[in-house]
Amino acid sequence: MKLGIIGTGNMGRILTEAILDSNAVSPSSMIVTNRTLEKALLLKDTYPEIVVELTAAEVAKQTDLLFICVKPKEVYGVLQDLKKVLRKDQCVVTITSPISVSHLEKELDCSVARAIPSITNRALAGVSLLSFGVNCSQKWKEDLWKLLEKISVPLEIENNITRVSSDIVSCGPAFFSYLLQRFINAATKETDIDQQTATKLASEMIIGLGELIKQGHYTLPTLQEKVIVKGGITGEGIKVLEAELGDIFEHLFQATHLKFDEDLASVEQQFTK
Incomplete structure (x- = not known):
């Protein structure tokens, strides 16, 4: 493929x-622009066999599966370039939340999907x-x-849960890395610990926390129960x-959904021309 x-x-x-690092496809089977x-040519420093093309249309002509990884306002223009060269047996995937599969299907005759990734x-x-x-098609789904x-x-x-799911999966790493950095900064401000040591301790703590959850040793509530001793310091x-x-997290979701509605309105204007 x-x-x-x-x-x-x-x-x-x-x-x-x-x-590429997962060996899902070989570098020679990857075409980018x-x-x-x-920016595209920088990838060749790590993956010399990757193919770099000048335009989106040239990429589409040579591929089976195509990911569109541009900003929401740029997607419509890219689709107009692609629809001239796409084949019905191809699959086009957007990775941005304001662009729905129905947006893609309005413009394209091939299989379409949305796949929102995470930095994780x-x-x-x-x-x-x-x-x-x-x-x-079922084949492309599989x-x-x-x-x-x-x-x-x-x-x-x-x-209907695209935005909140993306907030958790895609934005979540930024939100919680921000909180962790504030946690580290407060430790260095209020005590004698240095930044490097605090960062090391906090980083290893969060990795260990992830492993506890991944391995199924505790749920989030039971983990708190295990650590919090009645009358103790953690409490x-x-x-x-x-x-x-x-209500900080309620406000967070309100803010992300408000911005999402703004982005969606802007996208809708393009797709209803």
Whole structure:
């Protein structure tokens, strides 16, 4: 299978590297392009056999499965270039949440899907969120699922929970790395610990926490029960979190959904021309 990537910015590059490092496809079977071509050419430093083309249309002509990894406002223009050269037996996948499979099906006659990745996929871990077009062939559903299984845990979702699922899976690593950094900064500010030591301790703690959950030793509630001793130090810390966190995460989801609605309105204008 020949696989194409249109857009090698942050997520496009992460997706490309994860797919190649997992041996899901060989570098010689990967064809990429980017508006700023130098970004695409950088991939050849690590994967010399990868093919770099000048345009999205040239990538589409040579591939079977095509990932569109550009910003939401740029997707419509890319689709107009692609529809001139796409074959019905190909599959086109968007990785951005405001672009739904119904948007793609309005413009394309081939199989379509949406696959929202996470930066955690770079470590061949985490979840990727999948939605399939009504006319997506069973073969492409199976092939895309198998491909994403190489780099993640694929999960098919309904369109109505796309944003919140993406908040957790795709934005979540940024949210929780921010909280962890604030945790480290506070430790260095309030005590004699240095930044390097605090970072090492916190990083290893979060890795260990992930392993406890992954291996099924504890759920989140039972883990807290095991650590919190009545009248102990951890309990005092939890009291502070309960008192000061308030509705911070409710506000977070409200903010992301408001921005999502703005992006969706902008996309809808393009697709209803």
